[in-house]
Amino acid sequence: MPNTHETPLPNTRETGPELSSVWLRVFLEVARHGSFTVAARTLGWTQSAVSRQVASLEAALDGGPLFDRLPRGVALTEAGRLLVPYAETVTGALRDARRDLGALREAAGGRLRFGAFATADAALVPHALALFRARHPRVRVVREEGFTPALLDRLTAGHLDLAVVSTTGRAPLESYELHHLLDEPLYVAVPAGHPLAGHEGPVPLGRFADADWISGSPRPEGTLLDAALRQGFSPRVAHVVGEWTAKQGYVAAGLGVTLVPALAAASVRPDITLLRVLDDGAPARAVYAATLRGRSLTPAASAFLDAVREATATIPA
Amino acid sequence: MPNTHETPLPNTRETGPELSSVWLRVFLEVARHGSFTVAARTLGWTQSAVSRQVASLEAALDGGPLFDRLPRGVALTEAGRLLVPYAETVTGALRDARRDLGALREAAGGRLRFGAFATADAALVPHALALFRARHPRVRVVREEGFTPALLDRLTAGHLDLAVVSTTGRAPLESYELHHLLDEPLYVAVPAGHPLAGHEGPVPLGRFADADWISGSPRPEGTLLDAALRQGFSPRVAHVVGEWTAKQGYVAAGLGVTLVPALAAASVRPDITLLRVLDDGAPARAVYAATLRGRSLTPAASAFLDAVREATATIPA
DNA sequence: GAGTCTCATGCGTATTCGGCATGGCAGCCA
DNA sequence: TGGCTGCCATGCCGAATACGCATGAGACTC
Structure with missing residues (x-):
């Protein structure tokens, strides 16, 4: 029964008693x-x-x-x-x-819209997606690729249900719900003939303070090379190369070394050697599944998150 | 809450709690x-x-x-x-x-399906329909013509909402709701030169016991000539003529006389004289609006019934 | 850190909604 | 023709529902 304290607005057209x-x-x-x-x-x-x-x-x-x-x-x-x-x-x-x-x-319908950054698409996401599709074949899946900031924007705009993102140093990850997936160890990619190529065990990053670096950006801030800054040296970026395949070519040719996140470790060419970086302190890079804070996950998104977590277990730490 | 005495039938599929x-x-x-x-x-x-x-x-x-x-x-x-x-x-x-x-x-929509016998269509129905259409222009009207028995069958079959019918003596009008409209006085149609043509006042039907009759049926039972039987004489049907216009021709030619119900009185040719029949006893013919017994009238049908009643008042008794 | 705005919830009351039992009406059959 | 039967309507009562009111909990804002 409507109370009498509020004046009904004009658009409260009379529709008669309600029906059951x-x-x-x-x-x-x-x-x-x-x-x-x-x-x-x-x-x-x-x-x-x-x-x-x-x-x-x-x-x-x-x-x-x-x-x-x-x-x-x-x-x-x-x-x-x-x-x-x-x-x-x-x-x-x-x-x-x-x-x-x-x-x-039941996640037997509806849709799942997710995005992931490139190296996550190398192994983590395909594994997770295979698991998910096997379990929920009726869900329509829409996939996007992009860098973390763009993916988060898509999330905010409501175009994605979930995004697999990474923290590269400081990132504007507030107002998102972050589901931690894994902390990626870092590797240094060196040509096969590099003096340290046969080194056993983790290598302190400082050993590469004087090396020529191949990086996707001329400035180390906000990239994997943040780790170098934390080690107290400013890496010399000899070549700015964006594409991962191209980067490998530069390294193999002996033009410099580059940092490789664990997720990409399985896809390096054979004439490149990966040296595990000694992890003394905060992990270099964390990978999260991000969703909008306060928004409930769709059952499909929730199931996909589970699948990603399971897939994470298959990735070598 | 469902009781527990009755076993739900198989087709009682589960639909979950009801919604409001x-x-x-x-x-x-x-x-x-x-x-x-x-x-x-x-x-x-x-x-x-x-x-x-x-x-x-x-x-x-x-x-x-x-x-x-x-x-x-x-x-x-x-x-x-x-x-x-x-x-x-x-x-x-x-x-x-x-x-x-x-x-x-509000009878501002929907439809009205009615039927009427021929002489009712001469004046009564058109008047009623004019009234009705003026008041309820949005109602779709479907009209039928036919004899009383056929109209009642249409009513029973659910093809009509209302039928204007007449009782010609005994009629199978049970199981219908009869809304009495008027009792039609009878007239005898005689040629203009007939000996009684100038007669003032009602004429006893017995005066025509020896006349040649024009009738739509060779037997008087169930027709207007029932009235003759009630007067104690068996009319001699000289010519069986169905059409009203044709009947008038036979009468005008002096081949016989015929009975005319009041509703048709206004539409006789000028070389025919109508003599009012002395009404001593039950009225010769009653006109009803019939509907299905126990069935409620649509608002449109109800309004049309009102209109017919009003139109009745304009018909000379 | 107080103030404010949001939705959630315990409580009390009024209404609604079942089942049960009964009544009324009309057709059927002996 | 009168009892019987089948069907729908309704008075009654207990239980569930739904409202408003007051208050609580959480989070953002200044």
């Missing part, structure tokens, strides 16, 4: 059988209940009787005949809504 | 405004009521939360987004049903 979907289902059942008693039996109720349901519906619609009460059962009036298709529309829509929501809940 | 249309309207309002509080104000309720409505809907649908509760308002979840079009379908169907029922109730 029960009434309409009962109405259709009565219309189908032409009898309150039979409809009651079918619905598992008593005749009196059905009688009241119909009476309530008739009163709520205020369109006169929906049935003529005959000595043997009832028959639809013109008003009743008019109502039938609408009632079917309503009950049908409710049934379909339930069906779709059920599919969504 | 209120919940869906509230849901849409909340979705539109992104806020329980604002939606509550719009709907003229309190915030707590809206909160409960949404909670009830979420529980009934069992598809997880429909909204993410944010520090400032709420936002649809995927499940909520999925529900929106269905909720709009439901509320739209209910709104349309109300609109159509309202139009039906």
Whole structure:
């Protein structure tokens, strides 16, 4: 019952008393059988209940009787005949809504939109996606590639449900829900003939303070080379190369060394040697599955997150 | 709550808890405004009521939360987004049903299907129809012509809402609701030169016991000539003529006389004289608007019945 | 850190909604 | 023709529901 303290706004158009979907289902059942008693039996109720349901519906619609009460059962009036298709529309829509929501809940429908940065796509994401598709084949999957900032923007704009991102030093990762996946050890990629190529065990990054570096950016800040800054030296970037494949070519040619995150370790060419960087302190790079803070995950996104976590276990730490 | 005495039939498929249309309207309002509080104000309720409505809907649908509760308002979840079009379908169907029922109730829509026998179509029905169309221009009218028995069959079969019929003596008018319209006096049609043509006042039917009769049927039973039987003589049917216009030709030619019901009195040719039959006893012929017994009239049919009654008043008794 | 804005929830009351039992009406059959 | 039967309507009562009110909890803002 509306309170009387608030003045209804003009757009509160009068729509009459509210209806219950029960009434309409009962109405259709009565219309189908032409009898309150039979409809009651079918619905598992008593005749009196059905009688009241119909009476309530008739009163709520205020369109006169929906049935003529005959000595043997009832028959639809013109008003009743008019109502039938609408009632079917309503009950049908409710049934379909339930069906779709059920599919969504079981991740047997709906969609999953996620993005990932490039090296995550090398092994982590494919593994996770394979797991997910096997478990939830009915979910439509939309995948995007991009760098962490762009992916987060897509997330904020509501175009993604989940993004696999990495922290490269300081990152504006506030207002996101971060599901930690793994901390990537760093490797230094050196040509096969490099003096340290045969070195056993982790190598302190300081050993490369004087090396020529291949990097995707002329400045180390915000990239993997942040780690060098934390080690107290400013790396000399000899060549700015963006593409991972191209970078490998530069390294193999002896033009410099570069940092490789663990996720990309499995995809280096054979004439390059990876040296594990000694991890003394905060991990160089953390990988997260990011979602919007405060927003609930779709069942599909939740299942994909599980799959990513499982896939993480298969990645060598 | 279903009782436990009756075993649900197999076709009682599980559809989950029932929904209230209120919940869906509230849901849409909340979705539109992104806020329980604002939606509550719009709907003229309190915030707590809206909160409960949404909670009830979420529980009934069992598809997880429909909204993410944010520090400032709420936002649809995927499940909520999925529900929106269905909720709009439901509320739209209910709104349309109300609109159509309202139009039906006001006889501002819907249809009227009626039939009438031929002489009623001479003046009574056209007058009534003119009145009705002026008052209810939006009602689609379907008209039929036919003899009383055929019209009643059409009524029984559900093809007509109302039939203007006449009793010609004994008629199988049971199981119909008869709305008496008028009792037609009878006239005897004689050629202008007939000895009684100048007679003043009603004439006893017995005066025509020896006359040649023009009738639509060789036997008087069940026709207007029933009246002759009631007067104690068996009329000699000299010519069997069905069409009213043709009948007039036979009478004008002096081949016989015929009975004319009052409704046709206005449409006789000028070289025929009508003599009022002395009405001593039961009226010769009653005209009714018949509807199905026990069935409620549509508002349009009811309005048409009123119009016929009014039109009746304009017919000379 | 106080203030503010949001939604959630405990409580009390009024309404609604079942089932049950009964009544009324009309057709059927002996 | 009168009892019987089948069907819908309704008074009654207990239980569930739904509202408003008041208050609590959480998070952002200044």
